[in-house]
Amino acid sequence: MLGAIASPALALEETTRLEPVSGWHVELTDGICRLSRSYSADGQQAVLAIEHFGERNSFSITVAGEAVTRAKATSASVQFGPFFPPHEREVERGRIKGVGEAMLLSSRGLAPPGQDREAEVTEADTPTVPMTAADAEWLRIEQHPGSYLRFPLPKFGEAFAVLDQCVDAMVESWDFDPDEQRALVAGPKVRDQASWVNDIRFPVRELREGFDGRIWLRFNVDAAGRPTACTTVKSADADRFGSACENLLRIARFDPARDHEDKPAASYIVLSIRYDVY
Template sequence: MRDTYALLVLTASLASAPAGAEVVDIAPSSAWNVDFADDKCRLARLFGEGENRHLVFFEQYWPSEGFGLTVAGPSFDRFRSRRRTELSFFDGQDPQRTEPFTGKVAGFGPGVIYSSAALAPADEVSDEQGDDRTTRLSQLDPGLASKVAYVGIKQRGDEIRLLTGPLDEAFEVLNQCTAGLVAEWGLDFERQRSASRMPEWANMAAVVRRIQKDYPRTALNRGEQGLMRMRVIVSPEGLVEECTIIKATDTEKLESPACDAMQDAKFTPALDAAGQPMRSYYVTRITYQI
């Protein structure tokens, strides 16, 4: 049901390791805030004070065991984009090795941006993880979230830990929010959750090739990169009824043309609990990277 496609224009870069390495723990300075927006759900919290103020937010654009994750603040000024990092959420957890983006977050400075993350290792999560796919709708696991102590990010020896504490109650609210998103798309959440199969993309390879070839020229000339989310409403006949692109990062000239290619997409339709074809949705992420 979910896949990720990266549109890449590759360049080479070299960076030396920092002279010193340290572990920094930063305590929260605000309560959790949840934004029930029209096209996404965001859970945000502040950490530290004054010039040491940091931000963390989790984002979801549809029900999932995974999420987008952004952390920002002065402690991340030495982190480098697409370099291997280790992500962990509690003591004793095997860190997840990832390659996030870096950028700037207004009001907070340097940021580390994960297009997709999860509390469990990738091989234990059925969606939002690389090429893994699921035929069932899933949501965040409050039981696993109750074990969380921090958001810990380590790169080249530097480790920053934002001391979140357990996330079970906060993730329950996110689950309520994403269920509401499904309803806003004109779909019955309970029927989607009980589906015996979600839509499967039948002619994926051909359409993806078209999407990958089309990096918007104006954005490419400006060196503009971005993360996008794409949502498709699939008819009981397996045809695309609606296609929506949502920007996960702010861009000026980068507008994805992927929905044009999706008009030729064909799906094996979703099946309800009784095995009957039904209207449903298909979602994915697109990364424009130079």
């Protein structure tokens, strides 16, 4: 149940309003299309980054800098305003070199593993926000009740269109036709998740060191549901989890994508895997 709504005066006092101090920047790096911009508020610096892993209208949001150092919440409410409702997101913390503390806003991923410390695979990659980018005027992140970060999004529609072009180029580099992929009525789905849990191995050295980590993997999946390639698109520490693709390529099985005639089709899927130690 939601708490009481704060008065307008209180909400204003507890809102950190950041203003853009740079233009939008779009880049394709290591299998990720990234849209970013620098902000500032009362001398506090922040960077807002929206990262596409290849699935249209599905992206992660990262906020880094001094403005995010105060709150340590494990979840946050994210809203693209003024026309779209807020969405609750899981928060992961980290640091970005040269920027500072960062929080990654994600709504889906790996559930915590059981007592045997084996990871659990869940489908779906990055949070999905159904929206028309041109309609978004600001982004508001509620780190805890009554505490907000507010980012104006001037020319966001134009920037997001460039990001879409980046995504198309990235999909083409994987030997897929972007138009054909958009026409699919369903993408690949994880099959037999329980068997994945039993076969995924937590890295022994990291277990002993008490290390937690998350990786994002992209699988190319043929029309029979077999993975034909696996690529690590993002990792907290590639050296520690570099064998994940090799291990999962042997055991991963999927229900293939479906076209408008409900026929199986070749496509791709991005999965997020988190290893937790208790």
